[in-house]
Amino acid sequence: MNIKNVVVMLSVCFVILFLGCTQFEQKKEVQEINVCLSWIHEAQFAGLYWADQKGYYAQEGLKVNFLPYNDTDLPQDLVDGKCDFAILQADTLLLAREAGLPVKAIYTDYKQSPIGYFSKKSSNITKPEDLIGKTVGADYSEVYALIAMLKNKGIDVNSVKIVQRDYTYDKLASGEFDAEAGWITDGATLKAVVGDYNTIYPSDYNVNFYADVISTTDDKISKQPELVSAFITATKKGWQAAIENPDEAALLTLGYQQEDEKATPEHLKFVMSISSPFIHTGDSPLGYMDAVAFSNTQKILLKQGILKNEQDITQIFTNEFLAETP
């Protein structure tokens, strides 16, 4: 066999090997999924953005479309298949379950409730007792948490005037509201609109709702566990990296925001830095959920009559997709 023949044979082997590898790559099918967010594009989803932009989802064979909140019924969207995964609040999840929608939590972004009740520094409102006789703007779960907090402190709920808020903090600034509920992530906006402010955390008064809970349907969990596992594995990895690199993670949000809704880098960094301790508490793995927390939320909703029937907590959430470490 002369050298020419050897070269020809090696070339043929190389081409076959190359084509084989290409075929193999092509066989790894990319699955496109929709993730419905609980809010507009914001740094509170930085872990997911990191997983997307750093290729963690792609490594798991996923192409993720993030759909910002559009005032729709997210649990229903999950059931209707408009979203493969949706980010819900703990109370929404419990109510959806009661309504017969087969949705389940598979990962929680915020383990500590990011809800706070803000007031002007000058008003000297620092504890629930200070809200007596005052007007507080709140919406949905903020109302449930407020009532629960007041009750835990033995305060007559009727002694506090709770009204619908409009998310601008203008009424707090103008003095129409003495206090207004919101997420701790609104700090930069608050500072700009209201100035220096005090915060009452419901979690300081034994009221803690999981927030931004990644959920999907029972059907998807049973029929496509690999897909759920792939999504959660990449998401958890993304969150871990985001916590280790908060500034860089926060700025990834800009890649998703429309031109007219671009936030300032300072705002995004603030959101990430203030959120980190609420997302990663150090006393359990990232995303891990505890039955006691869901049970406490359920008790609060039952007491307030928001929830009519007690739900089986074991059907509300599962940690089975958190087993793998990043």
Next chain:
Amino acid sequence: MRISLKIITAMMLVTLSSVILISSIFLVSGEKQIQDRVYAQFDSVLALKESSIINFFSNNEKRVSSLSSDDVLLSELEKFYVEPKNILNVREILKKELSEESGAFGGFFIMNLDGNIVVSTNPDEEGKIRADRPYFINGKEQVYTQTFYYSTYLQGLAATTTAPIKNSEGQLIGVIAGRNNLIELSSLMTETVGFGESGETYIVNKFNYPVTGLKFENDSVLKKALYTEGVNECITEKHQETHHMEYSDYQNTLVIGAHKWVPTYEFCLVAEMNKNEAFLPINNFKNDIVFECVIISIITAVIGYFVSFTLVKPINLLKDYADAIRNGQLDKKYEVNSKDEIEDVAITLNKMCLGIKDRNDLLNTILNAIKGKFGNIVTILLRKDIEELAKKNPRITSILPKELRASLRKSKLAKK
């Protein structure tokens, strides 16, 4: 290959292989000794730190437990439950205790049976509810320490020790809590005497997060997840005896490390040292060996050259002698003073030369005699072989001198 090169090569091979063999033995045993020494150091440091940490928490538990049964505090607390304005007295007792604890605690507070903080050394904390906190739930039953969690109130790492407060009738009336001062613990962990520049010790909680600072990574407490081989093994295997291994650390640097699981407080103690730094003496020794080998090679080559020169010089003389003999120079006498076999060969060659010379002289005498009697025939005889001539022309033998005829006859007889 020349004899001198062979001698030099052989000498270098023997010398270098001996050096390498001996050095290798030293290296292997040295490496083992250093590893054993570092591991022994790890063992003692981890044991010391474990004992210090356990002492830190157990002493604090004793202090909180003792405070929970302090008669003065109990008396004032019971008065406070009846008359809230007595809160000042209770707070003063807690503050006094705090000042006497010389930095072991960051604050004290008392929770009622609903988990409400009713008195605290920090009045801002009063009124908050901790009913869902593990330190309250467990503290109602026994002395308990919740180690290493993030406190949103403190906005940082916390560890809280609690104990049940019971009245004189043994009824539970509250839970007292002390916030452990973790600065003391962190400074304890940062002491790494004898670990060189790269050595460090740190604590990792059961979820792979450092709870004390990392030497080479800022702002890592409860943020950077550590999934190194060492930390993973510590958390999964939970070795209660110090376990040693080599692995890549959180900087992806090869380290020799040790870890130990502390079951009481559920954390992992880790000690690590850069392998290159730990084995620096051995690496230096390796460099020394390379240097020594170069020096030894040069010295061996020089010595080899002189040795070979001594051996080769008489051999070269003999060679010259043989060349001279080949060229017919039989008068020379060669002096070889090597006092060995080569000198014997030279003496024998001298004798051989004398013998050849004598025979040559005889032949020349005969030849001259023949030359005188037979003139040109001798020339012919010299040119051709006598035997050949005699074979072709047997009659010529009759005209040959008597000596030659006798020689020819002897030759014929010998052939027969």
